[in-house]
Amino acid sequence: MERKAEGTQRKETRWVSTTDLQKILENWAEKGVLVAPTKVNGEVLFQRIRDIREICWDEDYVNSLVPPKEFVLPNEERLLSYRRTDDQNWVVEVCSEENQETILFGVRSCDVAGLAYLDRFLLGEMFSRPDLADPQYKAKREKFILISIVCQKAAPTCMCVCCDGGPALTEGFDWQLTRLTDGWLVEIGSEKGEKLATGFHYLLQPATDEAIKEQKERVATIIRTFDQYSPDERVPTMAAGRMVSRPLLKEEFWSRIGSRCVECGGCAFICPTCFCFNVVDRPLSPSLQEGDANELAFCPLLVGFNGKGADYERVRYRDCCMLQGFVRQAGGIYPRRTTGERCKTRFFHKLSWQFLGRMNRLGCTGCGRCLRTCLGEVGISRVATEMTEALAEKKLAPAGVTAPKREHQRGHPK
């Protein structure tokens, strides 16, 4: 596959000065919604801002603590609500929200690639069923204008270069900005981006050949610094992909990796490409009656079901395939009982050729967040490195003597 970071495709380009870029954002913040990186207690987070002085500019951070998927696939979201109208009847109310056009400013390439991944899945393209697009996601996503900023400094955990996730992209963004010695190069990547450029045409100027050349050089330089910044973290994604796709790794390998997972779910919650969610129905206002207190303490849902509650909501919230209950079925049927089996599934989904084929890209964009989040060092590049090591070990000791015994596994006690 061609590396997107090298930017082979020719895009429409403009040039903007720093003051004019600020004017564009200022103007937008006044009449629309502007979401931008801000600094909160030393961490960088995306937030809606009204004053552009709150923006934490690209030179001050590598990436935000959590990806901006929060704005299109919130941690918790109501799908619908329903109400009992009489003894036997219910009415369902769909929640439709009015979303305002929103500029998401300062997104990094890996997160742009993450959103493109979510689009392909949640908008039904992967199944060629756009008619089955997720309505809640679509409504929000359509209103978002992505202005990304090309990274010029990589963190030790960054590995977008190995995952087609950056540091610069050729698609997925509406505008892609690159900071130059003077001003910014603006690459326009979509119709939305063109519309925005038309709207602010008086602040944009044609990009000079020098500006385009400088941008290319800067991207080439940053790609070189990846080796310098993170020689060890450079994920051998292709090698790892081969190993999960075939699959070449034995159960012992996965139980060893799995034994380090404490099932916190963090890896999926902070991953820009993870979309899995759980759904529950819960009473909105359980009308409590005397004697309900105990029931409520043990199972709030039951109070509702006994017919005393009348209003319910159905909400979805983030879920993670590393958690034990993710695939639990009624009747004691329990696929992927151990953390090891669940690790295998997770990395298969992220790195395999099978999913690469279905999704048109790897399930990892190289943001490095799981590496920083995981308490048990089950971050993706760490595991990918171990995969290649395991294969090397096997070559040296074909009898598999290096594989540890089945360690403690957190299976379902049943």
Next chain:
Amino acid sequence: MNEERAFFDHNGLYTPTLLRVTAIEDEIPAEAVTGPIKNFVLERNGIDFRPGQFAQVTVFGAGEVPISLSSPPSLSDRIILTVRAAGFVTGALHQIRPGDVIGFRGPCGNGFPIEPCIGQDILFVAGGIGLAPLRGLLWELLFRRQDFGRILLLYGARTPRDLLYQYQIPEWQEKGVEVFQSVDVGDGVWEKRTETPRKVGVVTTLFQEIKIDPQRTVAFVCGPPVMIRFALLGLTRDLHIAPERCFATLERHMKCGVGKCGHCIVADKYVCMDGPVFSLAELEKMAVIEEPW
């Protein structure tokens, strides 16, 4: 297919259609090993589907679960669900009364391939409540009986009390279905009767009772995972049916039914969208990565 799309378009992907439960029948008593199983007869409301598809069924106040449609689409005035009280939501479903409304989202999934079966012999292998999704297909075939060759049904359950749809078996036999049944444990009476050929033992022991032509037989399997595994093994090894001619329907934890929540993944397949019906050839490929049964 188009009608299905229209159905989701019209309602919004996650919004259930309200359907009234017109009748509720006890199928299996609570004392049976599998616990209580009931049939819920729903008004049809113009919903089109194929045998083997399922729906996301909302029990208001409790939640939503995937349930197979166990009646044939040609039965035009109703949809029947056969449900075991297996947990919280299905338990709540068992408490509703005729006249109550439930939520219906679907049909979901691919369903059984029927057209390729024309002119072929059909072999059903079912275990326990696994007969529910297969019954829709069986009846659909019987509505156009002349299109198909022999139809055989091998059905097994834990005990005689756990066998589903016993009252329909004479009708199936009349229409030329060769029915063979088994129970894991007999009750001293059942095994002595002779309405259908029967055996005490797991359902795969019935394979010895039948003679088929593997070149012209298509097999459909549904049941608990272990049973699926052994049935598929028997079909290919003992009865010599090609993997492309064996189909099984899988069950997985599902939250959305429309390829969004990620719960139903097996290897590189989403059971709710790519399945729940898979050929053994596909299942074998999946099994290299992750055991689907």
